Amino acid sequence: MSDPTPRDPSVNVTIRGLRKSFGGEPVLKGIDLDIRRGEIFVIMGPSGSGKSVLLKHIIGLETPDAGEILIEGESIQSPGVMDKYRMAMVFQSGALLNSLTVGENVGLYLTEHRLKPRAEIARIVADKLELVGLKGREDMYPSELSGGMKKRAAIARSLVIEPQLILYDEPTSELDPLMAVTIGEEILSLNRRIHVTSIVVSHDRELAFGIADRIALINEGTIILVGTPDELRASAEPIVQKFLTADHKLKPKQP
Amino acid sequence: MFRDIGQLVLLAWQTFLALPQVWRQRRKVFEQLFEMGNASLFVACIVSLFIGGVITLQTGPTLVERGLASAVGGLVGLSICRELGPVMMAILIAGRIGSAIAAEIGSMAVYQEIDALRTMNISIVRYLVLPRVVAISIALPALVVFAIMVGWLGGAIAANYNTQIAISYQSFFTNLRQVVEVGDVVKGIIKAFVFAVVIGIVTCHQGLKTIGGPRGIGRSVTKAVVNSIVLILILDYFVTRILMEFKS
Structure with missing residues (x-):
């Protein structure tokens, strides 16, 4: 693992002409995006619009049919990129390893890459768990945690990596509103503290407008609009307005 | 199918290349070994005891009828250590x-x-x-050694108590010692090792390519076991043929 540059450890991400189909069904239809160093970039869109598939391409879990993803100008598919840049992803389900304790999960990156002595890893794990409000839960297993706790443990696991790029897949789904706010604050404070480039995929409008520097709206595999939260609100695009103003109006109004 | 075979060969090669790092994964290897031993030793002993017994029952009376009672121990001993021990244990472990x-x-x-x-x-x-393939490659040959010994014992018990055979323990094992050589047991262990690698690689590969939910996991488990057993039985012929070139 190379050390990041001391001034700005974060990275930029460039996506050019990204296309992906599954079973002949196009999911991403030519995505172009420029994500700047150190920003919180939220990708919003309705369910099934291709958000999570896009995120998986950015971290190299999927191979594009066409187009490319560049991290600091280097293709994510080229060998050595994963060694050169520290990247982390917080999965929707947390994706903690069920056979390991919370502490082992959080310290896994350091243990497997043999980056620190055992005692120091234990100290770092305890620090990160405290940071996400899970102090003293090292010996618990993921099955003993609630959904929100799993997500926070997954964030702690990402923090240990000291990432230059962090991706969040639906970080507030399945969480109560209070926990969703806590997670949102965590994403924001992490970004401000270590200046990590953060890409968040979500359909949670409140989260997006609360934390984003810029937002991209994706629909049916195509980027509709990219802009700041204010630019998005001011957009006259009908599909943007429809997505931003959709509300629960199921009950008839009382006379 | 050819794609699967290609992926299997690639995974086997990558696992082989990763072998120098096995010491780093020793804790996981020991965990896997413990689980495998725990899960299989007792069942392996029971199965072997009865396989030994049934082989004696199937061959003993015919040999005794033809005045070949002295060949029972050797025949049972050879068939268990060369063939039945490794193959049955491999199928059980798969x-x-x-x-x-x-x-x-x-x-x-x-x-x-x-x-x-x-x-x-x-x-x-x-x-x-790596930890799973290494653990199963140690566990299966070790189990086969147990299985061979218990199988012989099962054969001896059946030979002793069945009235149509009625061969004493002493003459059973005397004949077995005259016929079976250390090389025969070694060949059984070599076979077990080959089968272990096949089981480890095939089941890991199938697990890694699992998609879907719980139903996908079920499908993968079935395919992994069936493919392992089919490959074991096909490879059994070729490994036996190759080992025939080496005299005991």
Whole structure:
């Protein structure tokens, strides 16, 4: 693992002409995006619009049919990129390893890459768990945690990596509103503290407008609009307005 | 099918290349060994005891009728150590351990744990495949040694108590010692090792390519076990043929 540059450890991400189909069904239809160093970039869109598939391409879990993803100008598919840049992803389900304790999960990156002595890893794990409000839960297993706790443990696991790029897949789904706010604050404070480039995929409008520097709206595999939260609100695009103003109006109004 | 074979060969090669790192994964190897031994030793002993017994029952009376009572121990001893011990244990382990490996790795694939490892730049081969393949490659030959001894004992018991055979323990084992050589047992162990690698690679590969939910995991487990057994039985012929070139 190379050390990041001391001034700005974060990275930029460039996506050019990204296309992906599954079973002949196009999911991403030519995505172009420029994500700047150190920003919180939220990708919003309705369910099934291709958000999570896009995120998986950015971290190299999927191979594009066409187009490319560049991290600091280097293709994510080229060998050595994963060694050169520290990247982390917080999965929707947390994706903690069920056979390991919370502490082992959080310290896994350091243990497997043999980056620190055992005692120091234990100290770092305890620090990160405290940071996400899970102090003293090292010996618990993921099955003993609630959904929100799993997500926070997954964030702690990402923090240990000291990432230059962090991706969040639906970080507030399945969480109560209070926990969703806590997670949102965590994403924001992490970004401000270590200046990590953060890409968040979500359909949670409140989260997006609360934390984003810029937002991209994706629909049916195509980027509709990219802009700041204010630019998005001011957009006259009908599909943007429809997505931003959709509300629960199921009950008839009382006379 | 050819794609699967290609992927299997590639995974086997990557696992082989990762072998120098096995010491780093020793804790996981020991964990796997413990689980495999725990899950299989007792069943292996029971199965072997009865296989030894039934082979004696099938061959003993015919040999005794033709005045070849002195050949029973040797025949049973040879068939168990060269063929039945390794093959039956491999099939048992494919069902008992192979299914567990495919289910565990399959559920890790379905619940994105493997994706999480990849994003942390942790080698799937080193972290998941290597410890399991190494553990099963140690466990199966060791189990086969047990199975051979218990199988012989089962054969001797059946030969002693069945009235149509009625060969004493002493003459059974005397004949067995005259016919069976250390090389025969070694050949059985070599076969077991080959089968172990097949089970480890096939079940890990099947687990890794699991998609879908619980139904996908079920499908993977079934395919992993069936493919392992089919490959074991096909390879059995070729390994036997190759080992025939080496005199005991």
